[in-house]
Amino acid sequence: MNANEIINIENKHTSGTYTKQTLVIVRGQGASLFAADGTEYLDCSSGHGVANLGHAHPKIAEALYKQASTLITLFETFPNDQRATLMEKLTTLTPGLERVFFCNSGTESVEAAIKFTRLSTGRTGIIAAMRGFHGRTMGSLSATWNKTYREPFVPLVPDFSHVPYNNIERLEKAVTDQTAAVIFEPVQGEGGVYLAEPVYLQAARRICNERGALLVLDEVQTGFGRTGKIFAYQHFGITPDLLCCSKSLAGGIPMGAVLIGEKVKNLIPGAHGSTFGGNPLACAAALASVTAMEEEHLPAQAAEKGAYLMEKLKAIQSTKIREVRGLGLMIGIELKQKVAPYLKALQEKHIIALSAGMTVIRLLPPLVISYVQIDQLVGSLEEVLMGDILDE
Ligand SMILES: *Cc1c(COP(=O)(O)O)cnc(C)c1O
Numbered sequence: 001m002n003a004n005e006i007i008n009i010e011n012k013h014t015s016g017t018y019t020k021q022t023l024v025i026v027r028g029q030g031a032s033l034f035a036a037d038g039t040e041y042l043d044c045s046s047g048h049g050v051a052n053l054g055h056a057h058p059k060i061a062e063a064l065y066k067q068a069s070t071l072i073t074l075f076e077t078f079p080n081d082q083r084a085t086l087m088e089k090l091t092t093l094t095p096g097l098e099r100v101f102f103c104n105s106g107t108e109s110v111e112a113a114i115k116f117t118r119l120s121t122g123r124t125g126i127i128a129a130m131r132g133f134h135g136r137t138m139g140s141l142s143a144t145w146n147k148t149y150r151e152p153f154v155p156l157v158p159d160f161s162h163v164p165y166n167n168i169e170r171l172e173k174a175v176t177d178q179t180a181a182v183i184f185e186p187v188q189g190e191g192g193v194y195l196a197e198p199v200y201l202q203a204a205r206r207i208c209n210e211r212g213a214l215l216v217l218d219e220v221q222t223g224f225g226r227t228g229k230i231f232a233y234q235h236f237g238i239t240p241d242l243l244c245c246s247k248s249l250a251g252g253i254p255m256g257a258v259l260i261g262e263k264v265k266n267l268i269p270g271a272h273g274s275t276f277g278g279n280p281l282a283c284a285a286a287l288a289s290v291t292a293m294e295e296e297h298l299p300a301q302a303a304e305k306g307a308y309l310m311e312k313l314k315a316i317q318s319t320k321i322r323e324v325r326g327l328g329l330m331i332g333i334e335l336k337q338k339v340a341p342y343l344k345a346l347q348e349k350h351i352i353a354l355s356a357g358m359t360v361i362r363l364l365p366p367l368v369i370s371y372v373q374i375d376q377l378v379g380s381l382e383e384v385l386m387g388d389i390l391d392e
Contacts, residue, residue: 006024006036007022007024023347027055027056028043028051028056029055030055030056030368030370031043031054031055031365031368031369031370031373033055033352039350040350041347041350041351042350042365042369042373043352043365043366044351044352044363044365044369045352045354046248046364046365046366048189048247048364049189049220049221049226049247049330049364050247050248050252051248051251051252051366052224052225052248052293052298052366053248053251053289053292053293053296053298053368054366054367054368055252055366057251057289059291060252060253060285060288060289063285063287063288064253064281064288067280067285070280071280072281073276074279074280075275076277080283082284082287083278083280085287086283086287086290087100089287089290089291090257093231094231094259095239096261097239097240097243097261098260098261098262099259099264100257100258101116101257101260101267101272102255102257102274102278103255103257103258104254104255104256104274104276104282105255105256106135106140106218106220106221106244106246106247107135107256108135108137108256108274109218109220109244109246109256109257109258110134110140110143110216110220111135111139112244112256112272113218113244113258114126114139114157116242116260116267116272117180117216117241117242117264118180119265119267119271120263120264120265120266121180121181121212123177123178123179123180123213124158124178124180125159125161125176125180126142126159126160126179126180126182127160127161127163127175127182127183128143128145128160128162128163128183129145129162129163129184129188130145130163131145131146131165131188131192132162132165132184132188132191132218133146133185133188133189133191134183134185134218134220135220136149138153138156138157141153141156142156142160143160145162145191146190146191159178165196166196166197166200167200168203171200171204171207172203175207175208175213176211177212179211179213180213180214181208181214181215181241182204182207182208182214182216183218184196184204184216185217185218185219185222186217186219186222186235186236187221187222187227187232187326187330189222189356189364190221190356190357191356191357192332192334193325193356193360194332195325195326195327196236198235198237202236202237202238205239205240214241214242214264215238215240216242216243217231217232217240217242217244218244219231219232219243219245220247221364222327222330223245223246223247223248223249224249224289224290224293225299225301225328225367226248226302226328226330227306227327227329227330228303228328229303229328230293230299231245232327239261240261241260242258242260242264243258244256244257244258245257245259249286250282250285251285251286251292252285253281253282253285253286255283296368298367298368299328302328302329302367303328305369305371305374306328306329306331308374309329309331309374309377309378310324310326310331312375313331313333313378316381317386318382318385318386320335320337321334321336321385322334322335329364329365329367329369330362330364331362332356332360332361332363333361333381334360335360336359337359338358338359339358339359340355340358341389342361342385342389345384345389346384349383349384365377
């Protein structure tokens with residue numbers, strides 16, 4: 001099948017819910033992706049933050065092969081060596097969060113967290129942030145802010161409300177004795193790469209404690225080294241009651257997890273479940289992935305490379321840039337105009353990057369990206385942002 005045939009078949013049979021590119025990707029290696037004709041692209045998207053370890057990591061491939069020929073599927077009622085080892089490994093990374101619920105995606109981890117907070121508190125109110133993104137199933141979508149995602153599906157789940165991010169006063173007013181949970185991303189990804197201020201997350205922790213609400217952090221995108229720590233909340237000197245993770249948890253294999261603190265009660269048999277949750281194949285992939293992250297010091301790599309990249313980006317003298325911001329290797333370049341033509345121009349220079357909203361270029365490269373590749377990225381960004389692309 002040649003590239004055009006592949007494109008035509010996908011365009012014919014797609015559900016229609018994705019804007020399809022005209023670039024067929026067939027292989028990956030480290031921070032590189034390869035097109036059907038062999039052309040190499042620098043991946044600065046990591047599949048929206050999935051491939052933190054890069055593509056085709058040998059340790060993940062090996063773990064998958066070994067576990068696939070041992071045991072792929074097992075319902076969580078039966079204990080299993082891979083799952084038990086992963087539970088121990090994950091909970092040692094998150095002191096204070098000793099229990100784990102496994103699922104298969106980011107939105108599922110948020111759904112589980114929402115259910116757990118209602119079950120635990122007997123309350124129904126969920127407070128999320130403006131610009132926040134938590135997924136697209138009905139519960140997570142109710143916590144998501146973007147009206148384009150929400151409005152076609154109303155009525156959503158009742159008792160969700162949104163407050164401005166980083167505004168302590170408004171949060172104080174919003175959290176009441178009816179509030180089950182406050183849910184935030186420590187760095188808002190989809191919403192435009194906005195960082196929580198440390199005092200804000202600390203205040204959120206205090207306010208939840210005072211009012212008997214639970215604090216949920218959605219680290220689906222920020223987790224597993226992306227921001228320079230294994231989890232972003234560890235920059236802020238607080239611990240959430242529930243921590244949602246997914247994306248790069250299992251090295252690219254679909255998996256989600258909620259890590260659960262001691263304040264969360266009433267999680268009894270039958271309260272929640274998942275057919276595929278905690279299956280040995282995904283657990284083996286996650287175990288290999290988290291182990292490789294530790295062995296390769298991925299959080300430290302993200303911190304160092306992120307600082308280097310940030311400094312280079314801030315030195316670009318383009319009048320089109322409004323602001324460069326980020327944490328570790330999660331970086332947003334806010335332009336004064338729409339980013340679509342710039343992303344297209346970057347792709348012509350063999351760089352795949354993302355948007356976050358209309359005006360932010362979002363960079364989420366694999367954390368194994370090399371300094372040579374970072375320089376290539378900066379060079380291409382500079383050319384694209386210094387050139388004269390007309391805003392369409
Ligand atoms: C991607 C993302 C989700 C949703 O994850 P899916 O696996 O696509 O359901 C939820 N929260 C955040 C912060 C995300 O970045």
